[in-house]
Amino acid sequence: MTRSKLLSLLGSYGVVLALLLLILFGWLRYDYFLGFFNITSVLRYNSMFALVALGMCFVIMTGGIDLSVGSTAALGSVVAALFSPQGAWIGLGAGVGAGLCVGLVNATLVTRLKIMPFVATLATMLAASGTALLLADNQSVSVSYESGFTTLGQDNLLGFPIPAWIALAAYVVGWVVLNFTSTGRGVLAVGGNEDATRMMGLPADRIKFLVYLASGGLAGLAGVILAAQFGAGQPIEGVGWELFAIAAVVVGGTLLTGGVGSVGATLAGVLLLGILFNVLNFENGKGWISLSAYWQSVIRGLFLLIVVILQAKLSARSTAAVKEY
Amino acid sequence: MDTDDLLSMTGIDKRFAGIPALSAASFSVRRGEVHALIGQNGAGKSTLIKVLTGYHRRDAGDVAFDGKPFEVSSPQQAQANGISTIYQEINLVPYRSITENICLGREKRKFGFLDWSAMHREAEGLLQRFNIRVDVRRPLMEFNTATQQMVAIARAIGFSAKLVIMDEPTSSLDEREVGVLFNVIRQLKQEGVSVVFVSHKLDELYAVCDRVTIMRDGKTIKTARMDEIEKIDLVSSMLGRNIERTEGHATAFSARDETKIGKVLLSAGNLAIGQIVQDVSFNIRSGEIAGFAGLLGAGRTETARLVFGIDRLRAGEMHYGGKVFDPKRPSDAIAAGMGFCTEDRKSEGIVPEMSVAENMMLALMPKLSKSGIIDEKAQREIVERFIKQLGIKCSGPDQKVRELSGGNQQKVLLGRWLAMNPRLLILDEPTRGIDVGAKGEIQSLIKSLADQGLAVLMISSELEEVIEGADRVFVLREGISVAEFDRAAATEDAVMGAMAHGNAPVIAEARP
Ligand SMILES: Nc1ncnc2c1ncn2[C@@H]1O[C@H](COP(=O)(O)OP(=O)(O)OP(=O)(O)O)[C@@H](O)[C@H]1O
Ligand SMILES: [Mg+2]
Numbered sequence: 157m158t159r160s161k162l163l164s165l166l167g168s169y170g171v172v173l174a175l176l177l178l179i180l181f182g183w184l185r186y187d188y189f190l191g192f193f194n195i196t197s198v199l200r201y202n203s204m205f206a207l208v209a210l211g212m213c214f215v216i217m218t219g220g221i222d223l224s225v226g227s228t229a230a231l232g233s234v235v236a237a238l239f240s241p242q243g244a245w246i247g248l249g250a251g252v253g254a255g256l257c258v259g260l261v262n263a264t265l266v267t268r269l270k271i272m273p274f275v276a277t278l279a280t281m282l283a284a285s286g287t288a289l290l291l292a293d294n295q296s297v298s299v300s301y302e303s304g305f306t307t308l309g310q311d312n313l314l315g316f317p318i319p320a321w322i323a324l325a326a327y328v329v330g331w332v333v334l335n336f337t338s339t340g341r342g343v344l345a346v347g348g349n350e351d352a353t354r355m356m357g358l359p360a361d362r363i364k365f366l367v368y369l370a371s372g373g374l375a376g377l378a379g380v381i382l383a384a385q386f387g388a389g390q391p392i393e394g395v396g397w398e399l400f401a402i403a404a405v406v407v408g409g410t411l412l413t414g415g416v417g418s419v420g421a422t423l424a425g426v427l428l429l430g431i432l433f434n435v436l437n438f439e440n441g442k443g444w445i446s447l448s449a450y451w452q453s454v455i456r457g458l459f460l461l462i463v464v465i466l467q468a469k470l471s472a473r474s475t476a477a478v479k480e481y
Numbered sequence: 482m483d484t485d486d487l488l489s490m491t492g493i494d495k496r497f498a499g500i501p502a503l504s505a506a507s508f509s510v511r512r513g514e515v516h517a518l519i520g521q522n523g524a525g526k527s528t529l530i531k532v533l534t535g536y537h538r539r540d541a542g543d544v545a546f547d548g549k550p551f552e553v554s555s556p557q558q559a560q561a562n563g564i565s566t567i568y569q570e571i572n573l574v575p576y577r578s579i580t581e582n583i584c585l586g587r588e589k590r591k592f593g594f595l596d597w598s599a600m601h602r603e604a605e606g607l608l609q610r611f612n613i614r615v616d617v618r619r620p621l622m623e624f625n626t627a628t629q630q631m632v633a634i635a636r637a638i639g640f641s642a643k644l645v646i647m648d649e650p651t652s653s654l655d656e657r658e659v660g661v662l663f664n665v666i667r668q669l670k671q672e673g674v675s676v677v678f679v680s681h682k683l684d685e686l687y688a689v690c691d692r693v694t695i696m697r698d699g700k701t702i703k704t705a706r707m708d709e710i711e712k713i714d715l716v717s718s719m720l721g722r723n724i725e726r727t728e729g730h731a732t733a734f735s736a737r738d739e740t741k742i743g744k745v746l747l748s749a750g751n752l753a754i755g756q757i758v759q760d761v762s763f764n765i766r767s768g769e770i771a772g773f774a775g776l777l778g779a780g781r782t783e784t785a786r787l788v789f790g791i792d793r794l795r796a797g798e799m800h801y802g803g804k805v806f807d808p809k810r811p812s813d814a815i816a817a818g819m820g821f822c823t824e825d826r827k828s829e830g831i832v833p834e835m836s837v838a839e840n841m842m843l844a845l846m847p848k849l850s851k852s853g854i855i856d857e858k859a860q861r862e863i864v865e866r867f868i869k870q871l872g873i874k875c876s877g878p879d880q881k882v883r884e885l886s887g888g889n890q891q892k893v894l895l896g897r898w899l900a901m902n903p904r905l906l907i908l909d910e911p912t913r914g915i916d917v918g919a920k921g922e923i924q925s926l927i928k929s930l931a932d933q934g935l936a937v938l939m940i941s942s943e944l945e946e947v948i949e950g951a952d953r954v955f956v957l958r959e960g961i962s963v964a965e966f967d968r969a970a971a972t973e974d975a976v977m978g979a980m981a982h983g984n985a986p987v988i989a990e991a992r993p
Contacts, residue, residue: 332594335595336594336595336597337594337595338585338586338588338595341577341581341585341588341595344574344576344577344581345574345577345581345585347576348574348575348576348577349573349574349575351572352572352573352574353574353585354555354556354557355536355556355566355568355572356556356572356573356585356586356636357555357556357557357558357559357560357561357586358557358585358586359557411576415574415575415576415577416576
């Protein structure tokens with residue numbers, strides 16, 4: 157039993173283990189890897205992905221998918237930049253609001269019109285991207301520097317980047333919602349067996365609605381940080397973010413079919429992917445070998461695959477051990 | 482309306498795509514009574530229940546509950562209004578913990594947040610009423626069907642409803658567990674809760690029910706007091722005809738012609754896989770019906786899974802048709818001419834979204850297709866033949882299996898394997914959840930298949946079925962084959978004794 161417990165622990169925390177090993181590797185191999193500058197810049201950059209992945213995690217736990225998060229973030233960044241002259245808070249609110257609008261459309265399509273999430277969010281992905289390009293007139297939109305909007309992306313609080321604090325806060329809220337509210341448990345129940353959830357008398361549609369709405373809002377927030385960090389709304393950013401988010405969620409052990417998932421492991425998944433990218437940059441910086449962007453992609457893909465396979469093996473073995481009663 | 486009535490449903494109509502499932506059905510339940518609802522497969526019992534709880538919208542009729550007209554549009558509302566239901570298909574969330582499955586929808590809170598320790602305690606407390614002690618934090622899927630069924634019941638009872646409906650709750654429970662359930666039902670009754678109880682096992686009804694309503698073809702035929710109606714009357718009203726009592730026989734299995742039994746087809750020696758199958762030996766001859774008897778958890782299903790290559794052997798060996806047989810996956814067993822009708826038709830056998838025809842053809846597909854293209858005509862013929870032969874009640878080969886009643890789903894599954902023309906057919910609880918009429922049909926079907934040379938391995942929790950149906954009975958107990966009886970030696974007492982105590986000497990006596 158202890159052995160199987162250990163295995164199941166590894167199964168669920170395999171991603172954490174991989175993360176720690178990767179950090180250890182970087183620390184031993186590169187001089188400034190654990191330096192203050194590198195840590196803060198990794199956190200600052202990846203907090204956007206963390207927010208998007210959090211929303212994705214909830215959507216996937218219900219058994220759905222949200223492909224629109226990348227272009228929603230782009231739209232959010234443009235809207236936030238356009239509103240930033242009115243003040244930092246208004247810029248923030250506008251960006252998040254734009255995300256919520258996309259989320260609202262997704263939620264309605266999926267729960268009211270019963271359109272498959274993949275199709276519904278593919279459509280909104282295109283629509284949001286088009287809207288962002290229209291609003292931005294096909295170029296990046298500079299934010300207002302006077303209103304203090306850029307603080308959201310560029311400044312530190314207690315030594316850590318503000319975006320990292322925002323992401324951390326979002327994950328804490330997400331964790332509490334998932335584990336300590338009935339809506340959170342409902343998310344997992346709907347993903348595990350939607351029909352049963354209805355028969356049990358839970359508001360399955362409302363739960364799904366909220367999840368898509370939240371995912372949109374979080375993508376909008378990521379867009380706000382994007383604009384604040386780079387000083388401009390970026391209508392063409394966000395391409396492939398949804399894939400990054402899905403990868404982070406899956407590496408974190410959340411089942412694509414829904415019903416099983418973890419907020420903490422998703423964060424670990426984001427960090428794993430982000431730090432892997434960072435390590436590859438360091439490796440290039442060493443000048444021994446020069447990895448082209450293409451090779452980097454290949455290596456990241458392989459790495460992802462290895463983590464996922466390991467995790468599947470570990471969790472399969474742990475349940476097999478449990479099943480012997 | 483009778484003042485004693487808690488629930489009264491009158492003139493209920495329900496059609497599915499124009500086909501009536503309920504026509505002018507009425508049903509009433511008094512306060513604090515246990516009311517049995519019986520009828521053949523497809524009679525409309527589950528539909529009546531689903532109409533009541535708002536899962537289906539009725540086409541006509543009135544419902545009154547607790548003295549007021551009752552209009553709900555979802556199971557959620559029904560539950561909030563005091564009707565708690567355990568649906569026939571266990572409807573729980575396998576990945577989630579037992580606690581969540583019991584408490585979802587009425588979570589305990591502290592400062593607005595879920596209070597896990599209180600919920601675990603509540604789940605443990607509820608299960609304790611059923612003498613079940615398990616780690617309620619573990620995912621439901623790690624537990625056997627019986628425990629899952631108990632969890633579903635515990636969940637329904639936890640809502641402190643005025644009416645608890647149980648649609649075939651006992652089909653996956655063994656005798657002891659049924660006894661425990663009945664105690665809980667009696668407790669509920671004392672607390673003034675009414676219970677509607679659906680079951681095909683008539684003896685159970687006499688043990689716990691006050692009144693009974695019989696359904697046939699979507700109509701409610703008759704309501705009577707349980708102590709005033711005889712079993713034979715129940716059966717004849719269900720079937721709508723007078724049945725003759727087969728002297729001394731509880732099943733439709735009749736005597737077999739021993740000469741039809743041939744050479745040994747499959748022999749298994751000392752099979753083992755971990756705890757649940759430790760040491761099982763048996764053999765089956767072609768044209769023979771071999772029965773596996775044993776209590777729940779004796780390792781019967783698990784042994785069948787080994788034979789069929791679903792799980793891999795850890796020890797022991799099998800011979801099939803004279804050669805060593807070591808199936809690595811089910812397709813090996815299928816290629817060797819085996820079929821396996823699983824007990825858990827929902828998760829292992831039936832593809833609910835596919836049609837009757839598609840479900841039946843699933844295993845046969847590779848054989849019926851010429852270079853990848855399916856021979857539609859041959860397929861149609863086979864499907865129609867089995868629908869007729871097995872008496873499957875459906876609107877046609879294209880109806881979705883999801884829409885069939887539980888018993889008819891089982892027949893589709895049986896048809897799937899029979900269509901393969903197998904040499905060895907493993908039937909795990911072939912008549913579970915099947916009404917008396919269809920049960921008899923399936924039993925005679927099994928016999929006639931054996932007469933044609935098919936070897937049948939039949940697992941059944943119904944003692945009469947094994948004893949009367951099998952040419953030889955193997956008794957399994959805690960993962961070990963403890964006894965073997967031939968037809969003459971297989972008396973109820975002997976088999977039960979072996980199931981309960983596993984007295985080894987019996988083997989020495991019974992083996993030739
Ligand atoms: N969703 C549905 N769509 C179409 N037909 C249905 C649906 N549900 C049930 N039916 C049909 O209604 C009839 C009654 O089915 P029901 O499930 O109520 O039977 P039952 O009495 O519960 O039988 P069993 O003992 O086998 O569970 C059947 O002929 C079935 O095919
Ligand atoms: Mg039914």
